[in-house]
Structure formats: C-alpha cells, structure tokens
Amino acid sequence: MKAIIPVAGMGTRLRPHTHTCPKVLFPVAGKPIVAHILDELVRLNFDEVTFIIGYKGDMIHDFIKKNYSFKANFVEQEKMLGLGHAISLAKKYHYDDDDVFIVLGDTVFEADIKTCFENNVSALGVQEVADPRRFGVVVLDEKNRIKQLIEKPEEPVSNLAIVGLYYIKQPKLLFDCLDKMIEQNIRTKSEYQLTDALQMMIADGYEMTVFKIDGWYDCGKKETVLQTNMELLELLDEEKKLPPPQAYPDSIIIPPVAIHPTAKITNSVIGPHVTVSENTVINTSLIRNSVIGENCELKSLLLEESLVGDNCRVSGDMRSLNIGDSSELSFTKK
Structure with a gap:
C-alpha cells in the first residue's frame, strides 16, 4: 500500500514554534505530530510514502530517514498553491498505482482504515461537526454515495466534514482531473483545491463513498494542540500504549x-x-x-x-x- 502526505505548510497559526520547526514535527502526546500518522501506516504495512515538502522540508526529510525504513519519496512544493496542487506533484510516483491513501500531515486520526481499504471503493474520511463552515463537506445521496463536495460552504448544506483522509482507487483519474484543473486555472478561494478535482471525478460518474472516523485531532494552534495532547494521552493510556x-x-x-x-x-x-x-x-x-x-x-x-x-x-x-x-x-x- 502507498500513501501521499502533504507537509509543505508553514503552520502560521502555531507560531512562534513554527519559526524554527515545521508544524508536523511539533511534539504531541510523546512524539511528533506526523509520527502518530506514520506509526499507524507502518502498522498497516504501507511500503511507500511520498511527502510533499516545502517550508523547512530538510528537517522533515531528516526525521523520516532517521526513524523509518519504508521507501520515502520527497517532492518540493515551491509555491503554496493549494492542496490540489500539492497532491498533483506526486503524479510521477503514483499515477499507475492501483490505489493510494492521501492523509494530511497534521491529521492525527483514530479510524479502522484497513476495513476501508478492503471495501474496494474510493472513500473519504468524514466526521459530523457543529459548524461545517470551517471545513470541506460532503453531500450524500440515498445510497450513501457522495454526490457533491463543497469547500467551506458559507451556507451549511451538510454537517459531514472532510477530515483529511482520502482513499482513492485508480489514482490516475485523480491526477488527470488535477492536471485539467491546473491547466484551466480552476481555483476556489485563490487555490487549487483537492475537493474540486474530486468533484470533477464524481461528475464524470466516478463512485465515491465515505467512512466515519472514531477520532480526529486538530493540531493547528496552541489551544487545539493542548486539547489534542490531552485527548491522545487519555486514549493511549486507556489502550495501554503509553510506556510507564x-x-x-x-x-x-x-x-x-x-x-x-x-x-x-x-x-x-x-x-x-x-x-x-x-x-x-x-x-x-x-x-x-x-x-x-x-x-x-x-x-x-x-x-x-x-x-x-x-x-x-x-x-x-x-x-x-x-x-x-x-x-x-x-x-x-x-
């Protein structure tokens, strides 16, 4: 199994810490944010991960090489043009793959994603939220298939927020849509959005569903980092995963x-x-x-x-x- 993890962001909301350290390397519940993600991928036998790096990417590169043995690819996103643009940079590594798992580098999650992979259909991780205006959201049809994706809607149309986990079958279709979106300069809020490319796939008849996650932990700013640290320590302690x-x-x-x-x-x-x-x-x-x-x-x-x-x-x-x-x-x- 292969994954793409974008980690190029500057993490401005977590300053002053991100002046000297990329956000994904900030420690939470005993290890860097991205290590929580990578340890889960290792447990599920992922053998190749492509990292989209940018700000302080050398520190991320060195951390990965020092601590993990899977095949790691590194692609630099020189300009911050959006998540869709970031994912498009992984095309040379994953265009011909049967499937790929995309996970945002600051998305610490708790979910049975192995079952999602076994269902043989593309699926996005979602969670119900009180204020969907802060997130990309999905709208489902009567068969629980995605019929529409909307990035940070001004008027709430669904409370199912996209949490940064994307399981994609036939990723060449996604990369083709990303290329088309960039060539035609299709942007939302001045950026190339991954949700727009996924919506193009759905409009062309591509089947996509959702899987709900058990836990989703934000690490965007001081208050949410402290909350995530607390909740993860509680969870790891309950599951007997914290060393005494x-x-x-x-x-x-x-x-x-x-x-x-x-x-x-x-x-x-x-x-x-x-x-x-x-x-x-x-x-x-x-x-x-x-x-x-x-x-x-x-x-x-x-x-x-x-x-x-x-x-x-x-x-x-x-x-x-x-x-x-x-x-x-x-x-x-x-």
Whole structure:
C-alpha cells in the first residue's frame, strides 16, 4: 500500500514554534505530530510514502530517514498553491498505482482504515461537526454515495466534514482531473483545491463513498494542540500504549503523561496531560496540561496550559506560556 502526505505548510497559526520547526514535527502526546500518522501506516504495512515538502522540508526529510525504513519519496512544493496542487506533484510516483491513501500531515486520526481499504471503493474520511463552515463537506445521496463536495460552504448544506483522509482507487483519474484543473486555472478561494478535482471525478460518474472516523485531532494552534495532547494521552493510556514513566523518587507523576526516558525530574509534580521531550530538566516545579520541548531547563515553576519549544530556559512563577525555541524567561518578584 502507498500513501501521499502533504507537509509543505508553514503552520502560521502555531507560531512562534513554527519559526524554527515545521508544524508536523511539533511534539504531541510523546512524539511528533506526523509520527502518530506514520506509526499507524507502518502498522498497516504501507511500503511507500511520498511527502510533499516545502517550508523547512530538510528537517522533515531528516526525521523520516532517521526513524523509518519504508521507501520515502520527497517532492518540493515551491509555491503554496493549494492542496490540489500539492497532491498533483506526486503524479510521477503514483499515477499507475492501483490505489493510494492521501492523509494530511497534521491529521492525527483514530479510524479502522484497513476495513476501508478492503471495501474496494474510493472513500473519504468524514466526521459530523457543529459548524461545517470551517471545513470541506460532503453531500450524500440515498445510497450513501457522495454526490457533491463543497469547500467551506458559507451556507451549511451538510454537517459531514472532510477530515483529511482520502482513499482513492485508480489514482490516475485523480491526477488527470488535477492536471485539467491546473491547466484551466480552476481555483476556489485563490487555490487549487483537492475537493474540486474530486468533484470533477464524481461528475464524470466516478463512485465515491465515505467512512466515519472514531477520532480526529486538530493540531493547528496552541489551544487545539493542548486539547489534542490531552485527548491522545487519555486514549493511549486507556489502550495501554503509553510506556510507564520511570520512577522519580522525590517527585510525583500524575498520569497520563509522556515523559522521555532521558528527561530529568527532581522535586516536582508532573501531570496530568504533560509531554516532556528528551534531555529536558525540570526542578522544583508543578506542571500540568502542557507540552515541553527538547533540551529545556524549567525551575521553580507552576505551569499549565503551556507550549514550550526546544532549548528554553524558564524559571520562577505561575504562568501560561507559549514560547518558541531558544527562549529564556525568568520571573522574579519585586
């Protein structure tokens, strides 16, 4: 099985962290966002993945090569012209494949996608949402087949949001539609949209259905990253997939947490819902509902609902933080 994963976006809503790190490498529930996706693909025996890279693509390339053994292709999207344009760049690798699975690089999901592959029909992952105006949505006919796809409708016509998972049979038909869309400069909201190409396929009689997912976790901005970190830690703990943290004799660890074994924690209370990355040192602190990057030093803190980038130094007081890499803060009382 083969996959296409677009990871070229700049992640502007997650700044300052994306000034120095691509969004898909930001840690959530113990590992980078994209690793949650790739580990699931490895479990399902995917043997080839094409990454559409752009902003800080060299960091993504190095992470993939260091941590995964499947065949990995890398294509650069030099201009951000939309998701449809990004997927079109994978044509040389997947045009003649029998099928392909497209998953957005920041879409952490929980779903039985193996069953979807076995049904032998193209299908899009969907989830019911309260405000469909923020998403691309699908409209179904009486046989549960897709009859229309609409990108971020101003007037709600369906509450089934497209969540970034696309199983495509005969991908050459998709690539042909993408080429046609780009040649004719068919854009929605100034971009070449994947949903427009899929709609062209449906209009030509191509059968497509949906599969509902069990969980869909957004990692677009600080608040949703913290929510995703919390929900994934709860889920992984419930499924017994979180390694138990090592013992810290003078500290209290309140699960669920994901603490890298190289982290050093003394005289502190950590958790619940905390990710601590490798080589980070925490002393005399209380931290909950937060994500802490690599090689940090935190001292004398009461910290919650915070994102702390790599190589940060923070000490002294209770705060909610959102600081990027290589920051240094010291809170002192006058």
